[in-house]
Amino acid sequence: MKFWLKRVLIGIVVLMIVALVGIAIFLLTFDPNAYKSKLEEIVYNRFHRTLTIEGDIQLSLFPRIGLAVEDVSLSDREGDDTFASIDSARFAVAIWPLMSNRLVVDHVALSGFRAWVRRDEHGQFNFDDLLGRSPVAASLTAPAASAQATAFSSTNDKSHASHGRMAGAQSSPQLTLAGAAPASSAGGADDAATVSAPGVTSERKGGFDLSSLLERLLPFSTASAGDGVGQTDFQIDIAGLELKNGEIHFYDMVSGAVGRIEKLEANTGRVTFNQAFDVALKGHLVGEYPDADASIAGQALIRFDPAQQIYSAQKLNLQVQGKLADLQAKSAALRGNLAYDVNSRLLNVSNFELSVQGDVGGASPIAGLDTTLVAPRLKLDRSRAELKVEKLAYRAKGKQKDQTFDIALDAPSLAVSPESASGEPVQATLKLVDPQGVTGVSMAMSGLGGDASKLTLKELKIDATDKKENRVVRLKMTSPASWQVFRKLGGLSAMRGDIRIEDKALPGGSFEFPFIGSMQTDLNKDQLDSEINAVLSGSKLNFTLSATQLKDPKVKFAFVADTLDFNTLFPSAVLAEAEAPPPEVSASEKPAPKPAPSKPAAPPEKFNFGFLDSVDVRGTFAIDQLQVQSLQASNFKTTLLANKGKLTLSDIHAGLYDGELGGVITATSKNNIGIDLDLKNVNVGAFLHDYAGEDRLVGHGTVNLNLTSQGATTAALTAGLTGSTSIKMHDGAVRGVDLAQTLNEVNEVVRNVFSGQLPQVVTQIDMGRQTAFSLLEARVDFSQGQGKVSKLDIQALPLRVTQGNPSTLDLVNRQLDVLVNVRVTDSQSVEGQRLADLKGVTVPVRISGKFSSPTYQVQWQDIRSKVVKQAVKEGLIDMLSNQKAKGGAAGADDGPAASGKQTDPIKSIGDALKGLLGQ
Numbered sequence: 001m002k003f004w005l006k007r008v009l010i011g012i013v014v015l016m017i018v019a020l021v022g023i024a025i026f027l028l029t030f031d032p033n034a035y036k037s038k039l040e041e042i043v044y045n046r047f048h049r050t051l052t053i054e055g056d057i058q059l060s061l062f063p064r065i066g067l068a069v070e071d072v073s074l075s076d077r078e079g080d081d082t083f084a085s086i087d088s089a090r091f092a093v094a095i096w097p098l099m100s101n102r103l104v105v106d107h108v109a110l111s112g113f114r115a116w117v118r119r120d121e122h123g124q125f126n127f128d129d130l131l132g133r134s135p136v137a138a139s140l141t142a143p144a145a146s147a148q149a150t151a152f153s154s155t156n157d158k159s160h161a162s163h164g165r166m167a168g169a170q171s172s173p174q175l176t177l178a179g180a181a182p183a184s185s186a187g188g189a190d191d192a193a194t195v196s197a198p199g200v201t202s203e204r205k206g207g208f209d210l211s212s213l214l215e216r217l218l219p220f221s222t223a224s225a226g227d228g229v230g231q232t233d234f235q236i237d238i239a240g241l242e243l244k245n246g247e248i249h250f251y252d253m254v255s256g257a258v259g260r261i262e263k264l265e266a267n268t269g270r271v272t273f274n275q276a277f278d279v280a281l282k283g284h285l286v287g288e289y290p291d292a293d294a295s296i297a298g299q300a301l302i303r304f305d306p307a308q309q310i311y312s313a314q315k316l317n318l319q320v321q322g323k324l325a326d327l328q329a330k331s332a333a334l335r336g337n338l339a340y341d342v343n344s345r346l347l348n349v350s351n352f353e354l355s356v357q358g359d360v361g362g363a364s365p366i367a368g369l370d371t372t373l374v375a376p377r378l379k380l381d382r383s384r385a386e387l388k389v390e391k392l393a394y395r396a397k398g399k400q401k402d403q404t405f406d407i408a409l410d411a412p413s414l415a416v417s418p419e420s421a422s423g424e425p426v427q428a429t430l431k432l433v434d435p436q437g438v439t440g441v442s443m444a445m446s447g448l449g450g451d452a453s454k455l456t457l458k459e460l461k462i463d464a465t466d467k468k469e470n471r472v473v474r475l476k477m478t479s480p481a482s483w484q485v486f487r488k489l490g491g492l493s494a495m496r497g498d499i500r501i502e503d504k505a506l507p508g509g510s511f512e513f514p515f516i517g518s519m520q521t522d523l524n525k526d527q528l529d530s531e532i533n534a535v536l537s538g539s540k541l542n543f544t545l546s547a548t549q550l551k552d553p554k555v556k557f558a559f560v561a562d563t564l565d566f567n568t569l570f571p572s573a574v575l576a577e578a579e580a581p582p583p584e585v586s587a588s589e590k591p592a593p594k595p596a597p598s599k600p601a602a603p604p605e606k607f608n609f610g611f612l613d614s615v616d617v618r619g620t621f622a623i624d625q626l627q628v629q630s631l632q633a634s635n636f637k638t639t640l641l642a643n644k645g646k647l648t649l650s651d652i653h654a655g656l657y658d659g660e661l662g663g664v665i666t667a668t669s670k671n672n673i674g675i676d677l678d679l680k681n682v683n684v685g686a687f688l689h690d691y692a693g694e695d696r697l698v699g700h701g702t703v704n705l706n707l708t709s710q711g712a713t714t715a716a717l718t719a720g721l722t723g724s725t726s727i728k729m730h731d732g733a734v735r736g737v738d739l740a741q742t743l744n745e746v747n748e749v750v751r752n753v754f755s756g757q758l759p760q761v762v763t764q765i766d767m768g769r770q771t772a773f774s775l776l777e778a779r780v781d782f783s784q785g786q787g788k789v790s791k792l793d794i795q796a797l798p799l800r801v802t803q804g805n806p807s808t809l810d811l812v813n814r815q816l817d818v819l820v821n822v823r824v825t826d827s828q829s830v831e832g833q834r835l836a837d838l839k840g841v842t843v844p845v846r847i848s849g850k851f852s853s854p855t856y857q858v859q860w861q862d863i864r865s866k867v868v869k870q871a872v873k874e875g876l877i878d879m880l881s882n883q884k885a886k887g888g889a890a891g892a893d894d895g896p897a898a899s900g901k902q903t904d905p906i907k908s909i910g911d912a913l914k915g916l917l918g919q
Helices: 002-029 032-047 096-100 157-168 210-217 573-579 610-614 684-692 714-719 739-752 830-834 866-873 876-886 905-916
Strands: 051-053 058-060 064-075 082-094 102-111 114-119 175-178 192-195 235-238 241-252 258-268 277-289 291-305 310-324 327-341 346-360 366-381 386-400 403-416 421-423 426-434 437-450 454-468 471-484 489-502 510-522 527-536 539-548 554-565 617-628 631-643 646-656 659-668 672-683 697-710 722-735 770-783 786-796 799-810 815-824 842-850 855-858
Touching (some): 032 051, 277 310, 684 722, 697 770, 770 799
Parallel strands (some): 102 241
Antiparallel strands (some): 058 064, 082 102, 175 192, 310 327, 327 346, 346 366, 426 437, 510 527, 539 554, 617 631, 770 786, 799 815, 815 842
């Protein structure tokens, strides 16, 4: 017995020595780099990607399988572009767990990882082929014989490689779950993601095959699940992963986004599929489009199940600081718990909080943006059409230009399912504050009903107030609402409300008008339709609107009214000030007079038509009776087109003061204004009376306006006015001056010059005088706010009046300097006989001064008459000057100084014409 025991012990020692010597010889002679080409072949056959290993492969076998590689890269599928590369990678695998179908990796360290992620125009990523999955096995319990089925066979290696190439061209990587359980038990300690081993059923015949081992270690299955070859489920367990100096590039052909995350560092806890593990990462986001330059840092408890496509992030805390497109984020944070099931499209959120503080640039800059979104509980199950919300709250505030805003939204509880829908009232408010006033809007939605396919609201209520100085506008509106979720169709079926305007300029101080209407939206057709009916001051109004392509809407509308008085909607502020009575103060209470403080000049009112670049609107107006201030028109019609940065009011037609109005008005986004209007057979006197409050021109005629300008203020438009205006009248009169009487006075002066007693020549406007004419034609050409009278022809028998030189109108400074030539052309009439001495003589009369108070003077020295010239030599002008001095300021320009307020350029032309006509 002792002899056999001794022999057994000696045999064991010899075997151990032989094994140790064999292992030593193997380690000294084995070269793992000889398998580079084999590994590259496996990858290409399976994924049609090129794996390139530039560095050496270093391998250790005991006590753990250790693998280290350098300069590794993987190409895109069927391409030469690099998809991912690694400067160096190291990991160690325990040997004994492999015998029980478990891959235990102590630690994975990656350095210099880089990836180029692309999404094509069809929404496909360039790594989709790496994520192919097979259905979860009904039972994943490995049979006792599976160890033999998964043994590596060098004898079958060649046939297996050939089989792998055929399968790799047709199938995706086969990832399954070991020990998969129902969703309720997911996340158990025994759950782990596995990778199917090569389908080899032959027994091992000896020899160590590194290629088979690499196939087993890497998630590259070279056998298809449908081949009928026995497979063994394989669990992966990584103690931790460390990533340094990573970089991920992203190119999106769908959105055009281009960017990268650089200086990426990440650390994880124990990584096992279908079990939660800690992740902490940080990096720097750089975007080319949209522009981005921000630091990111985050941590979370991550769980992902690639087989069942379930992903979650618990205790998420993501921080971003820097530039994100137009947002310059001082702080942006995302916290909470999120879970998403891809197959059922279930999103489950708890304790969610998103907060952003910073500034927003771009076309609509926002300073001091502070916004938060809080959702303690939110569940969205799209597969079951269920939604649950609890205590959702949104807040936002900031400043946009000179206007501050404050937004609030609260949804205490909402529950929607295929069977029912219910919830507490949802409240939303908006507050805008600017130097001109305050605007507030509140909205309430109550009575949620219906179900997931059709939601209804018993009442949608809107209450809005806009307060600007002494004017307050209030809107109240209620309506039931509905929305068909799957048809994407709904609207407000019975809108009812009223608008109240309070303004001291209004008769009685206020007025209100009710309205009713409806609105319908069809997102499948990408269309919105609405109709509003209202009663304004007893007149019916109807407004219909249709919009398509709602993301970039194309709008069509029609506005029809019996009567529309703009004075009711926009009363004159001047009128309000005039009607306000001064406070009564007794003599004893009157304080000592104090010098009135000078009021700062109001800044010029600016307007900007830049919005025309982004609108597409077509519509028509039809108004039976229209009033704007004192102007009145009937049967007003026009067509509006706002498109491609241009606004056009075309086909303007209206009855205007016994005549007709027609023409076109244009405006562009660059603040270019164009007016081409014809007023035919208009009662010019009545028109001027209502437009400017003047009665100095009587008669019917035609007025043509063809003017353009450019500017952001009224003053700038006046200074840039270019074009022409003309007027032609028959059988009318110019009130305020009687040219025939003026020539009579000139004649009497000449006759009495040697007597020393000169009659007075009136040079001021006198409304008791007028010049009747049979024809009046005038044309003024403008360039940059400066006008020149190019034609003036007044036939006022026995006289004829034409323009002379100078003949300028200065709209900027509101003054004129025009010389008119008056001639006696008919000496047969009674008036002509009185002026027979001046027949054929041109009498120049110079009209000059402010538009508001022009004067006119006879240019004696320019009268080409021997008698007049002789009188001038005898001292006529000095005698007239002495007479003027005795009469005080009879001929002085005592008109008021030009007001500092801005003027209407069209009204300036009217004032200029009045001055030109001696008014």
